[in-house]
Amino acid sequence: MIISSASRLKGEVILPGDKSISHRAAIFSALAVGSSKISNFGTSADCAATVKCLQKLGVQIERDGAGLLVEGVGKNGLRLPDGNLDCENSGTTMRLMAGVLAGQDFTSVLTGDESLQKRPMRRVIDPLEEMGAEIESKDGRAPLIVSGRSPLKAINYEPSAASAQLKSCVLLAGLNADGVTSVLEKTQTRDHTERMFRWLGVEVAEEKLAEGTKLSVSGDAKLTARDISVPSDLSSAAFFIVAAAFLEGSELNMPNVGFNPSRKAVVDVLKDLGIDIAASDEREVCNEPVADLTVKGTDGGGKVDLIVLSGGVIANLIDEIPILAVAGSQMKGGLEVRDAGELRIKESDRITAIVENLRRMGASVEEFDDGFRVQRSKLKGAVIDSFNDHRIAMAFAVAGLFAEGETEIVGAESAAVSFPAFFDEIARVIY
Numbered sequence: 477m478i479i480s481s482a483s484r485l486k487g488e489v490i491l492p493g494d495k496s497i498s499h500r501a502a503i504f505s506a507l508a509v510g511s512s513k514i515s516n517f518g519t520s521a522d523c524a525a526t527v528k529c530l531q532k533l534g535v536q537i538e539r540d541g542a543g544l545l546v547e548g549v550g551k552n553g554l555r556l557p558d559g560n561l562d563c564e565n566s567g568t569t570m571r572l573m574a575g576v577l578a579g580q581d582f583t584s585v586l587t588g589d590e591s592l593q594k595r596p597m598r599r600v601i602d603p604l605e606e607m608g609a610e611i612e613s614k615d616g617r618a619p620l621i622v623s624g625r626s627p628l629k630a631i632n633y634e635p636s637a638a639s640a641q642l643k644s645c646v647l648l649a650g651l652n653a654d655g656v657t658s659v660l661e662k663t664q665t666r667d668h669t670e671r672m673f674r675w676l677g678v679e680v681a682e683e684k685l686a687e688g689t690k691l692s693v694s695g696d697a698k699l700t701a702r703d704i705s706v707p708s709d710l711s712s713a714a715f716f717i718v719a720a721a722f723l724e725g726s727e728l729n730m731p732n733v734g735f736n737p738s739r740k741a742v743v744d745v746l747k748d749l750g751i752d753i754a755a756s757d758e759r760e761v762c763n764e765p766v767a768d769l770t771v772k773g774t775d776g777g778g779k780v781d782l783i784v785l786s787g788g789v790i791a792n793l794i795d796e797i798p799i800l801a802v803a804g805s806q807m808k809g810g811l812e813v814r815d816a817g818e819l820r821i822k823e824s825d826r827i828t829a830i831v832e833n834l835r836r837m838g839a840s841v842e843e844f845d846d847g848f849r850v851q852r853s854k855l856k857g858a859v860i861d862s863f864n865d866h867r868i869a870m871a872f873a874v875a876g877l878f879a880e881g882e883t884e885i886v887g888a889e890s891a892a893v894s895f896p897a898f899f900d901e902i903a904r905v906i907y
């Protein structure tokens with residue numbers, strides 16, 4: 477994909493349904509009692525992989541325009557799949573489905589693409605084995621051969637990483653355990669699982685302790701089918717927010733975007749910089765906070781000296797760091813990111829991918845084990861390696877809009893993992 481510099485963006489952006497919420501809507505509706513309709517289901521390849529896995533496990537799921545119709549089978553109603561369950565590029569599919577399959581009375585195999593087979597799964601294997609499942613892996617990596625047990629043993633778990641996927645995996649397994657399962661969350665991660673469990677009638681007890689928040693579910697709890705309306709994806713919106721923010725005279729509207737406090741730190745950071753983002757009509761839809769967003773372009777650069785992002789906020793903007801890095805290259809004082817070692821085990825090593833590609837565009841960047849520092853730089857068009865990572869491809873496409881000359885994104889098709897229409901949408905709003 478070739479990107480040329482742009483002067484401004486205008487219009488309304490059509491965003492996909494939230495990826496994290498769509499995965500959960502499909503999985504939880506499949507495990508619920510009764511049928512449900514999910515509207516604005518994410519168009520991402522990752523969400524499609526989740527649907528295919530559930531269909532292989534015997535769940536009837538039909539497409540209905542931009543939505544899904546799901547016939548729930550109940551939490552013990554999945555059936556032995558014919559062949560492996562392919563999670564493709566999706567860590568969320570693999571980690572959440574591992575929690576589901578651990579509590580079923582059969583053996584199934586979760587596999588994925590080359591990138592997913594390199595990502596660490598020990599973090600889910602350990603608690604699920606403690607609960608009584610048996611999981612064979614290639615040294616903590618997929619394919620995972622999951623021999624489930626029903627019921628599992630309830631545990632009190634302290635996660636080894638601040639990860640919503642890991643938390644959700646253990647809470648899902650807890651629905652098939654012989655008592656109350658709890659997860660002690662020391663750093664808050666996205667809480668979509670807790671919110672949707674409650675929407676579907678499962679109580680999630682929340683206890684504030686000195687060390688963090690203890691979340692508990694009972695093995696007796698049942699998910700009851702209920703229609704779900706998925707908000708638009710804030711992580712996808714972030715590419716457009718940054719693009720418009722640094723192109724003076726731009727104005728983009730993004731209606732019905734997920735505005736969950738555990739996900740919206742990217743907006744807070746950009747606002748602190750003096751960027752003109754307004755959230756209006758803040759409301760809750762199916763237990764999820766939602767807002768209409770408008771961003772206006774300024775002369776760029778922001779008002780603040782070097783911004784340092786570190787500590788607990790990192791979990792709340794982890795997926796937005798590639799695009800924030802691009803924003804950092806346009807900010808007066810630059811941007812430093814620390815405590816973000818998790819970026820090295822995403823769809824690619826995102827610290828390497830960010831640093832390497834910013835350097836190719838002529839930016840001044842320093843790499844750390846757990847982050848990077850980028851200084852305000854005049855970007856030049858370059859050949860970008862997406863590392864087959866959707867968020868790298870999209871972040872550097874936005875960098876291409878700011879750069880002098882042409883930028884070529886190699887592996888641009890990886891954008892489809894979360895946002896198949898990304899390049900069409902960018903082209904549509906260039907003014």
Ligand code: S3P
Pocket residue numbers: 495496497568638639640641642644666794795818
């Ligand atoms: C996700 C959680 C995050 C995030 C991923 C989606 C989720 O991963 O990076 O894109 O839907 O739970 P971790 O839980 O591994 O931090």
